[in-house]
Amino acid sequence: YFVRTRYVFALLFSALAMSIHHWGWAFIGLSLVLMLIQKVVPVRNSEISPLSLSRPEWLGLGIGILIVITIKVLGAIGFAQFGYATSLSDWQEEFRISSGIKVIALFFVLIVSEMIAGTTRVDQVTDIRQLRRTTFFLIAPLAVLPEIFSRVYFFFFAFEAIYIIWALTRDSARIRLSGVVVFSAYAVAPNAINILVGKGGWQEIMWLVKHELL
Secondary structure, eight states: OTTTTHHHHHHHHHHHHHHHOOTTHHHHHHHHHHHHHHHHHHGGGGOOOSSSSHHHHHHHHHHHHHHHHHHHHHHHHTTTHHHHHHHOOOOSSSSSSHHHHHHHHHHHHHHHHHHHHHEEESSSSOHHHHHHHHHHHGGGGGGGGEEEHHHHHHHHHHHHHHHHHHTSSSHHHHHHHHHHHHHHHHTTOHHHHHHHHTTTHHHHHHHHHHHHHH
């Protein structure tokens, strides 16, 4: 609604999001940043290539790094909420995965799906593929702040879900296959297996497979 300049509906749903969860304001802020990036810094040649970063993605990465620096500075000068977030180390419990590994896993899925999709023309209104890629590079630097990243990466999952729907409704078989790969990757993700078989379930499954092979 924001992109289509229907600001009343945009404000209405923004208020609804913030009333549902206190992180809603952060997701709305990140969404506005993405929209502005896409409008202010268009993709050159009107094409998106799998293995080359566009200007919006470089800008998203730069803004992500700037957000990390800002949070660390605010924590250092005495803002209690930011200080709490920056002081916490990564989750060390057996069934949790570190933020670094999460970023690598997400990047791997992104790269594989992008290579399958190939080169596409840019949608000048709202390009879902570009938004997905820019979102990843925007949140990736936040992996150095695990307490914040553990919440913000759900923002990326939202665009993953939108990308899957977008890809599966395209005419190109390559793009549809790219959407299938993304959907399938999350079906075997450790967190999904934890939901199905309990905490640490994916590690138990790996141990059983190794035991049977030996």
